[in-house]
Amino acid sequence: MQTAWSADEHKIKQASLGRQKRRESVVGYSFIAPSVILLLVFLVLPFMFAFLFGFTKFNLLRPDKIQFIGLDNYKLLFQDNLFYKSLFNTLYFTVIVVPVQSAVALMLALLVNHQLKLRNVYRIAYFSPVVTSMTVIAILWISLYNPNEGLINSALNFFEIPKQPFLRSSDQAMHSIIFMSVWQAAGYQMMIFLAGLQGISKDIYEASSIDGANRFQQLRFITIPSLYNVTVFVLTITTIQAVKLFVQPYIMTNGGPENTTRTLALLIYQQGFQFRNAGYASAISVIFFLIVVFISFSMKKFFRDR
Amino acid sequence: MTDRTAKLFLNIANIIMSLLFITPLLWMVVSSFKPETQIFADLSSLKALLPLNFTFDNYIAAFDRIPMMKYLFNSLFYVTVTCISGLVVNSICGYALAKLQFKGREFVLMAVIALMIVPFESILMPMYFIVNSLNWVDTWYALIVPFVANCFSIFMFRQFFMDVPNEILESAAIDGSSPMKTFISIVVPLSGPVFATVFILDYINHWGDFMWPILVTTGEALRNIQLGIQTFFTLPPVYYGQIMATLTFTTVPIIILFLMLQKYYVQGITSAGIKG
Numbered sequence: 001m002q003t004a005w006s007a008d009e010h011k012i013k014q015a016s017l018g019r020q021k022r023r024e025s026v027v028g029y030s031f032i033a034p035s036v037i038l039l040l041v042f043l044v045l046p047f048m049f050a051f052l053f054g055f056t057k058f059n060l061l062r063p064d065k066i067q068f069i070g071l072d073n074y075k076l077l078f079q080d081n082l083f084y085k086s087l088f089n090t091l092y093f094t095v096i097v098v099p100v101q102s103a104v105a106l107m108l109a110l111l112v113n114h115q116l117k118l119r120n121v122y123r124i125a126y127f128s129p130v131v132t133s134m135t136v137i138a139i140l141w142i143s144l145y146n147p148n149e150g151l152i153n154s155a156l157n158f159f160e161i162p163k164q165p166f167l168r169s170s171d172q173a174m175h176s177i178i179f180m181s182v183w184q185a186a187g188y189q190m191m192i193f194l195a196g197l198q199g200i201s202k203d204i205y206e207a208s209s210i211d212g213a214n215r216f217q218q219l220r221f222i223t224i225p226s227l228y229n230v231t232v233f234v235l236t237i238t239t240i241q242a243v244k245l246f247v248q249p250y251i252m253t254n255g256g257p258e259n260t261t262r263t264l265a266l267l268i269y270q271q272g273f274q275f276r277n278a279g280y281a282s283a284i285s286v287i288f289f290l291i292v293v294f295i296s297f298s299m300k301k302f303f304r305d306r
Numbered sequence: 307m308t309d310r311t312a313k314l315f316l317n318i319a320n321i322i323m324s325l326l327f328i329t330p331l332l333w334m335v336v337s338s339f340k341p342e343t344q345i346f347a348d349l350s351s352l353k354a355l356l357p358l359n360f361t362f363d364n365y366i367a368a369f370d371r372i373p374m375m376k377y378l379f380n381s382l383f384y385v386t387v388t389c390i391s392g393l394v395v396n397s398i399c400g401y402a403l404a405k406l407q408f409k410g411r412e413f414v415l416m417a418v419i420a421l422m423i424v425p426f427e428s429i430l431m432p433m434y435f436i437v438n439s440l441n442w443v444d445t446w447y448a449l450i451v452p453f454v455a456n457c458f459s460i461f462m463f464r465q466f467f468m469d470v471p472n473e474i475l476e477s478a479a480i481d482g483s484s485p486m487k488t489f490i491s492i493v494v495p496l497s498g499p500v501f502a503t504v505f506i507l508d509y510i511n512h513w514g515d516f517m518w519p520i521l522v523t524t525g526e527a528l529r530n531i532q533l534g535i536q537t538f539f540t541l542p543p544v545y546y547g548q549i550m551a552t553l554t555f556t557t558v559p560i561i562i563l564f565l566m567l568q569k570y571y572v573q574g575i576t577s578a579g580i581k582g
Contacts, residue, residue: 021407024406024407024408024485025407025408025409027402027406027484027485027486028402028406028407028408028411029408031398031399031401031402031406031485032398032399032402032403032414034395034398034399034455035395035396035398035399035455035460036399036414036455038395038451038452038454038455039418039421039455039457041436042433042436042451042452042453042455043421043424043429043455043457044421045432045436046429046432046433046435046436047424047428047429047432049429049431049432049435049436050428050429050431050432053431053432053435060431060434060435060438061438063435063438063439108323111316111319111320111323112320114313114316116313116316116317116320118317118320121324122320122321122323122324125323125324125325125327125328126323126324126327128327128328128331128561129327129330129331131510131557131560131561131564132331132557132560132561133513133514133516133532133556133557133560134514134516135514135516135532135535135536135556136334136532136535136553136556136557139535139536139539139549139553140330140331140334140550140553141330142539143546143549143550144330144333149346149349150349151330151333151349151354154349154350154354157350158350183326183327183330187327188575191572191575191576192575192576194576195576215312240423240425243425244425244427246427246517247516247517250516250517251536251539264427265427268427268428268430268431269427269430269517272430272431272434273434273521278431278435281430281431282431282432285427285428285429285430285431286428288425288427288428289424289425289428292423292425292428293423296423
């Protein structure tokens with residue numbers, strides 16, 4: 001009798017628990033629904049379309065005239081010198097910007113990670129270019145880089161260095177963009193390094209100075225090793241950011257002179273919207289995506305293995 | 307090295323670096339308040355960074371040539387709508403992924419994390435194709451709707467809500483509060499920081515929107531401020547003072563927002579760094 005009753009109660013409890021679970025499921029689905037629907041339509045769907053479009057030839061403004069052409073876009077791509085040039089420029093920018101910018105950021109973080117009265121002023125100075133939009137910065141630096149009457153050439157003149165063409169020269173254009181980009185974004189990585197530095201326990205420093213370690217030994221044997229994970233993170237996001245280079249060359253050089261600043265993102269944009277080769281541009285997009293995935297996975301693997 | 311010499315060295319190094327970092331922006335602001343001829347006359351000395359012959363003429367002239375106020379309101383409008391709707395949509399999604407039980411939750415979470423890697427540049431063509439098929443080109447929808455849901459924001463919210471104690475939520479449920487009511491009246495008031503962080507990260511991001519607006523806004527009507535200054539820059543005759551005035555004007559709103567929410571912005575960057 002007793003057992004039967006409690007079995008019944010158990011059943012009722014189970015049923016009400018089940019109902020509650022179902023209700024929670026319904027609520028859960030309705031909570032994620034807006035995001036999931038938007039992400040499906042504006043991220044997953046275009047993502048799948050990019051692969052699909054890569055096998056077609058069409059003009060974005062006449063999508064009704066779409067033609068399936070198999071692998072032709074990819075065949076064309078691997079014979080296209082401009083593609084190789086853009087790929088090279090993108091990688092060149094990345095390979096220089098990532099270590100330089102991270103090193104500058106680390107140096108700034110080390111400089112401000114002390115009890116200085118003006119510490120916040122310094123931090124805001126380093127950080128102000130980060131908040132300023134890239135369009136503003138690109139236009140500002142076109143003026144600074146002006147070969148005849150720019151601020152930078154005037155400063156060089158002060159040190160009796162001859163005028164430089166900067167963005168007008170195929171040797172200097174990419175390096176000018178690199179310099180500006182490092183200046184713009186170093187403050188961002190500095191903040192991440194700073195958070196990492198503040199996570200290192202003060203006791204380690206005290207213990208090591210009792211043992212007679214000097215500041216440089218502390219930097220070499222305590223600070224740098226403790227920042228390993230933070231550094232990996234900084235390098236990864238900076239790399240992914242760097243391969244997307246677009247606004248700077250679009251505004252400052254339009255890919256020139258002599259295609260020395262044409263990047264993959266710029267090429268996608270120009271093929272798709274200026275030359276109206278949406279299919280070809282999509283094929284480049286696919287390669288671009290694969291490069292981003294490859295970089296992030298190989299960086300993860302490289303750093304995990306060490 | 308004693309502490310005092312170390313501090314002196316650090317201060318000198320910091321001052322030099324700060325000057326290097328701030329000079330371009332300082333020159334921009336100072337030049338925007340100078341007569342055109344003065345800008346070039348001062349270029350070769352430190353006077354370039356001093357506000358001599360202070361004037362508002364550049365602003366008046368530039369605003370006369372292009373509708374800067376209109377561009378400003380366009381940007382303020384669509385960026386604000388995008389970010390506020392983003393807060394609503396992404397926060398409830400992040401909450402469900404953190405605190406509600408349903409089938410497929412782990413899958414959705416994994417998908418959100420995986421999708422963070424898709425660069426916008428790689429879906430540019432199809433995105434335009436979809437927006438064009440919806441007849442959204444040259445409408446606010448094109449600038450807003452595709453960017454409301456954001457994987458990174460969902461993830462930030464989810465991480466924050468994970469730390470909300472379950473006991474609070476359970477006792478609210480026992481008191482008969484519906485999950486939506488619990489979320490709005492109990493969870494949201496506890497979560498000011500994460501809302502501020504997501505808001506400012508998203509806002510600064512979209513304030514700089516450039517590539518997408520070039521494609522989907524063909525006329526003047528919806529042109530955002532970034533496109534506005536870029537067109538102005540290519541519009542002859544080129545006067546540096548006027549250009550610097552438009553650049554400064556574009557930067558002011560975002561600097562104000564940054565100074566107001568600075569703490570949360572920095573938290574956003576650093577928490578992503580530590581948790582990522």
